[in-house]
Amino acid sequence: WGRARLEAMIRTRPDWCVSRQRNWGVPLPFFLHRETGALHPRTGELIEQVAQRVEKAGIEAWFALDPAELLGADAAHYRKMSDTLDVWFDSGSTHASVLRNAQRSELAYPADLYLEGSDQHRGWFQSSLLIGCALDGRAPYNALLTHGFVVDGKGLKMSKSRGNVIAPQKIADTLGAEILRLWVAATDYSGELSISDEILKRVVEAYRRIRNTLRFLLANTADFDPNRDHLAVAEWLEIDRYALAMTRRLQAQCESDYARFEFHRVVQALQTFCSEDLGGFYLDILKDRLYTTAATSRARRSAQNALWHILQCFVKLMAPILSFTAEEIWQLNGGDGASIMLQTWQALPEPADEEELLDKWQRLRGYRGEVMRALEELRSSGKIGSPLQAAVSVHCSGEKYAILESLADDLRFVFICSHAEVVSDATDALVCSPLPHSKCERCWHVRDDVGSDPTHPGLCGRCLSNLFGQGEARACA
Numbered sequence: 001w002g003r004a005r006l007e008a009m010i011r012t013r014p015d016w017c018v019s020r021q022r023n024w025g026v027p028l029p030f031f032l033h034r035e036t037g038a039l040h041p042r043t044g045e046l047i048e049q050v051a052q053r054v055e056k057a058g059i060e061a062w063f064a065l066d067p068a069e070l071l072g073a074d075a076a077h078y079r080k081m082s083d084t085l086d087v088w089f090d091s092g093s094t095h096a097s098v099l100r101n102a103q104r105s106e107l108a109y110p111a112d113l114y115l116e117g118s119d120q121h122r123g124w125f126q127s128s129l130l131i132g133c134a135l136d137g138r139a140p141y142n143a144l145l146t147h148g149f150v151v152d153g154k155g156l157k158m159s160k161s162r163g164n165v166i167a168p169q170k171i172a173d174t175l176g177a178e179i180l181r182l183w184v185a186a187t188d189y190s191g192e193l194s195i196s197d198e199i200l201k202r203v204v205e206a207y208r209r210i211r212n213t214l215r216f217l218l219a220n221t222a223d224f225d226p227n228r229d230h231l232a233v234a235e236w237l238e239i240d241r242y243a244l245a246m247t248r249r250l251q252a253q254c255e256s257d258y259a260r261f262e263f264h265r266v267v268q269a270l271q272t273f274c275s276e277d278l279g280g281f282y283l284d285i286l287k288d289r290l291y292t293t294a295a296t297s298r299a300r301r302s303a304q305n306a307l308w309h310i311l312q313c314f315v316k317l318m319a320p321i322l323s324f325t326a327e328e329i330w331q332l333n334g335g336d337g338a339s340i341m342l343q344t345w346q347a348l349p350e351p352a353d354e355e356e357l358l359d360k361w362q363r364l365r366g367y368r369g370e371v372m373r374a375l376e377e378l379r380s381s382g383k384i385g386s387p388l389q390a391a392v393s394v395h396c397s398g399e400k401y402a403i404l405e406s407l408a409d410d411l412r413f414v415f416i417c418s419h420a421e422v423v424s425d426a427t428d429a430l431v432c433s434p435l436p437h438s439k440c441e442r443c444w445h446v447r448d449d450v451g452s453d454p455t456h457p458g459l460c461g462r463c464l465s466n467l468f469g470q471g472e473a474r475a476c477a
Contacts, residue, residue: 001190002146006121006129025084027062031071034079046070092127095140113261114141117149145261147189153196166195175204178322182207185321186267206271210318213274214329216283217311220290221333224304231305233349235298237289238476239414240306241351242361243282246273247310248348249358254317255345263321270318278310281365285414285477292443293466299474313346363403364414367394371415374432384434389446391419395429410476418446 029050031040040046049070053061068075099109110132116124125144132140151157152164159165171180183203187193233241250273257265286303293299311333319326319340330340351357371394375387384390392415394404404411404422412420418435438450440460449461456464462472 002118002121002144005118005146006125006144009121009126010129025087026090027059028081028083028085029062030081031067031078032081034077040071040074040078086127088123088127089131091124092131095128095132096135099140110139111141113143113145115145115147118146121146143261145189148192150193150195153194153199155192155194166197171200175200178324179203179207181321181323182267185263188264206267207322209279210270210274210322211325213278213283214311214314214325217307217314218329218333221304221308221311223295224301224308226305226308229296229301229304231298231301233351236302236305236351237299237474238357239282239285239361240302241353242357243277243306244309244348245351245354245357246277246282247313248350248354250277251313251317251345251348258320266317267321270314273314281368285416288413288416288443289474289477292463293474294471297466297471299471309346309348313348315340316343316346319343360403363400364407367400367404368414370430371417371432374430375415375417378432378434386444387415387417388444389435389439390417390432391421391435392417393421393423393431393433395423395425395427395431397424397426397428400428407476410474413474413477 029047030043031046032038033040050062050065053065065080066075067078067080071078095109095111099107099111114125114128120126125146128141129139132138149157152162152166156162156164168180171183179200183195183200184193186203186206187195233244236244250269253269254266257263257269286307289299289303311329315326315329315333319330323341326340327335330343331337371392372387375384375390375392378384378390379386392412396404401422401424405424407414411422412418414420417432418437435446437446437448439446440450440463441458442463443460445460445462447460447462450459451457452461453459453464459467465472
């Protein structure tokens with residue numbers, strides 16, 4: 001869009017003058033022969049003398065200059081040029097001094113990016129391009145990024161007379177700089193950027209969701225040492241490998257979006273990952289394993305391995321946008337004093353069966369959605385108080401049966417119910433029913449073996465095993 005606009009404006013431009021006939025602006029300090037129009041033979045020397053005067057007295061020193069002061073007797077044959085530089089020539093030529101002759105090693109020519117508003121297709125973008133082509137046959141930038149202008153929630157231009165101006169400093173003072181940064185990044189800058197109190201409230205909610213997700217990750221990796229508790233990916237439970245595959249996909253997408261300066265797509269991806277992939281699915285299922293299995297069991301360490309990689313990856317991905325929060329978390333999580341801004345993207349291990357995992361568990365999430373809706377209907381009718389008070393029986397065949405059956409006894413953890421079974425038949429039916437058993441006071445599952453040990457009458461068999469025995473065997477979830 002920006003390229004087409006710039007091309008059209010150059011194509012329809014009748015000419016391009018270096019100078020304008022004005023009595024204000026940046027002068028062209030030339031002396032022209034009154035008959036031939038030729039430059040004075042000492043032009044280079046004269047420019048330097050004029051520059052020294054301007055340095056002391058300002059631009060007006062040129063306009064007030066009597067040619068005889070510099071030319072002596074030649075002043076009778078030469079006239080002082082009155083033209084000034086085109087207003088855009090000044091800014092359009094800055095790359096010649098800022099980048100070419102830069103004393104700072106981090107600057108290079110051409111620039112990676114020129115960033116400005118849409119009005120600069122006629123101004124700075126275009127003059128820079130034309131001067132760059134005149135000097136080098138190419139643009140002085142590798143890419144252009146055009147942004148719209150900030151408007152209020154109704155799409156009206158901000159003005160003091162309307163009283164709809166929202167000051168950035170006020171947002172930073174009341175809501176925090178992170179909220180302002182998140183709003184900027186979340187807004188598609190290719191069009192007008194809308195801002196209002198209502199929009200900012202939604203940004204605050206999005207920030208809280210991200211922050212709460214990170215708090216969960218921090219809390220549940222607090223006793224995890226990646227050197228001591230490392231497990232090879234092949235030893236992880238299947239859902240943990242799936243979570244790793246999702247994280248690798250997220251990182252690849254965000255890297256690509258950052259490279260194209262599409263920050264709003266990064267924010268959307270991070271928000272979706274927090275709310276749907278983590279909060280609405282993976283972490284929801286994971287809580288039972290994190291809270292009920294033995295602290296150093298393979299089942300819990302597998303989960304922590306995945307959570308540690310997710311945390312490292314996520315914080316690095318959000319750092320360019322939520323830089324203060326990312327730095328805070330990085331140092332809290334053992335940053336060893338080195339800023340997160342000095343890190344590179346997380347080196348994530350790759351599950352051998354990544355594509356298969358992504359496909360299988362995406363289908364499982366669809367099946368799980370059907371079960372969750374059925375359980376919610378059972379809860380709304382008053383027959384159960386929570387999904388853990390129910391048993392689920394899925395009647396199906398073909399691929400659906402094969403996927404669900406592969407989870408074996410772990411299927412109940414995916415459905416977050418106390419009992420789940422899959423029955424092979426063609427009816428494609430789903431039966432959810434209340435369980436009559438007692439509730440374990442530790443894991444809250446409703447089981448027929450609650451109270452089987454008189455020493456611990458409030459516990460179920462799986463909690464007894466996790467606390468005092470070998471621990472329950474879990475392979476998938």
